[in-house]
Amino acid sequence: MKTAIIGATGYGGLELIRLLQNHPYLEVVSLHASSANSEPLFRQYPHLQHILDKNIEDIHTEHIASKAELVFLATPPGVARSIAPRLLAHGMRVIDLSGDFRLRDRHTYETWYKREGGDELHGAVYGLSEWQRDAIAKAQFISNPGCYATATLLAAAPLMKEGLADSLIVDAKSGVSGAGKSPTTMTHFPEIQDNMKIYKVNEHQHIPEIEQMLLEWNEEAKPITFSTHLVPITRGIMVTMYAQSKREVTAHFLQDLYKQSYEESSFVRIREIGIYPSPKEVCGSNYCDIGVTYDERTGRITVVAVIDNLMKGAAGQAVQNANLSLGLDEQVGIRFVPMYP
Numbered sequence: 001m002k003t004a005i006i007g008a009t010g011y012g013g014l015e016l017i018r019l020l021q022n023h024p025y026l027e028v029v030s031l032h033a034s035s036a037n038s039e040p041l042f043r044q045y046p047h048l049q050h051i052l053d054k055n056i057e058d059i060h061t062e063h064i065a066s067k068a069e070l071v072f073l074a075t076p077p078g079v080a081r082s083i084a085p086r087l088l089a090h091g092m093r094v095i096d097l098s099g100d101f102r103l104r105d106r107h108t109y110e111t112w113y114k115r116e117g118g119d120e121l122h123g124a125v126y127g128l129s130e131w132q133r134d135a136i137a138k139a140q141f142i143s144n145p146g147c148y149a150t151a152t153l154l155a156a157a158p159l160m161k162e163g164l165a166d167s168l169i170v171d172a173k174s175g176v177s178g179a180g181k182s183p184t185t186m187t188h189f190p191e192i193q194d195n196m197k198i199y200k201v202n203e204h205q206h207i208p209e210i211e212q213m214l215l216e217w218n219e220e221a222k223p224i225t226f227s228t229h230l231v232p233i234t235r236g237i238m239v240t241m242y243a244q245s246k247r248e249v250t251a252h253f254l255q256d257l258y259k260q261s262y263e264e265s266s267f268v269r270i271r272e273i274g275i276y277p278s279p280k281e282v283c284g285s286n287y288c289d290i291g292v293t294y295d296e297r298t299g300r301i302t303v304v305a306v307i308d309n310l311m312k313g314a315a316g317q318a319v320q321n322a323n324l325s326l327g328l329d330e331q332v333g334i335r336f337v338p339m340y341p
């Protein structure tokens with residue numbers, strides 16, 4: 001299927017380019033970003049030399065729709081709100097990696113994103129692949145979850161669905177590529193190397209999309225405590241989640257629950273008891289690895305989930321969703337073994 005990428009010069013867009021080189025059914029026909037450039041993209045990104053000789057074109061939705069049937073939007077917040085409806089009107093299949101269409105409620109969107117919202121979501125399906133397969137299979141428009149939200153929700157789902165917990169405390173950490181390609185004071189090398197920073201405390205824009213999904217799974221779900229930290233790695237997210245268990249359980253019970261919950265999910269791997277995942281173990285892959293245990297002393301459950309923010313947290317899950325919406329095996333083109341070490 002002929003495919004266009006908008007936002008192709010960003011970290012998410014470049015990862016999509018990498019994945020689609022391997023994809024047997026999705027063919028990249030055009031690349032777009034905020035400024036067109038007649039030079040091939042590999043001049044700016046030499047890692048693409050001998051791989052792709054396309055240049056960056058302007059964003060003319062009619063032109064894009066005349067060449068491609070599927071489009072990935074990997075653009076900063078607010079951009080997809082104006083572009084996606086036009087692409088959808090041309091009958092295109094659209095997958096948006098930004099937060100523009102994840103929230104159902106306009107007021108919630110305006111509160112957390114500090115931007116004016118539209119009246120509706122244009123039928124966007126929230127693309128948490130493992131838990132939304134049927135809806136994604138029927139969707140023309142998919143809103144890819146945020147990177148932190150993906151790891152948090154995959155870690156939380158079995159507990160919430162089983163009614164084992166209704167209140168979560170989430171400590172989340174991200175590598176610097178999660179902030180996109182433009183350097184800031186926060187991400188500048190001398191600021192973050194040998195350092196860690198907590199940010200957006202109680203204000204992170206992924207909080208409402210996580211709570212929206214938790215409430216769908218368990219109507220007793222309470223607001224979450226969610227703290228995000230920037231850490232000096234390039235790729236990777238690690239979420240450590242704590243929940244007071246509603247009843248006494250064991251680590252074995254929890255491990256069985258998680259294994260059963262994800263037995264049909266090739267991209268979610270549950271660690272053996274006492275073994276916890278680290279971001280390097282999923283780097284470059286679409287896996288979400290999870291470790292879970294129970295503290296008999298406190299009655300608390302600890303869940304650890306790791307993903308590569310640019311893969312399962314962005315481009316990888318977007319391709320997984322494209323596969324599901326096209327009726328393909330969800331693993332097509334994205335079955336990479338993690339890079340290690």
Ligand SMILES: NC(=O)C1=CN([C@@H]2O[C@H](COP(=O)(O)OP(=O)(O)OC[C@H]3O[C@@H](n4cnc5c(N)ncnc54)[C@H](OP(=O)(O)O)[C@@H]3O)[C@@H](O)[C@H]2O)C=CC1
Pocket residue numbers: 006007008009010011012013032033034035059074075076077079097098099145146147177178179180181182309310313314
């Ligand atoms: N990085 C990550 O780990 C994740 C990112 N996301 C989301 O995906 C989206 C892309 O993120 P990321 O790749 O990191 O961002 P980057 O900042 O690295 O890249 C942004 C891309 O969008 C283009 N762009 C900027 N402004 C406009 C505009 N007004 N109209 C059209 N294109 C524009 C840029 O083009 P140009 O170079 O010409 O300015 C660039 O290609 C964001 O919404 C982000 O929140 C989601 C999950 C994880």
Ligand SMILES: CC(=O)N[C@@H](CCC(=O)OP(=O)(O)O)C(=O)O
Pocket residue numbers: 077097098099145146147148174175176177178179180205206228230
């Ligand atoms: C390290 C870092 O800065 N990460 C970004 C998350 C990127 C993302 O997924 O944001 P969207 O919701 O816009 O898609 C952040 O915390 O805002």
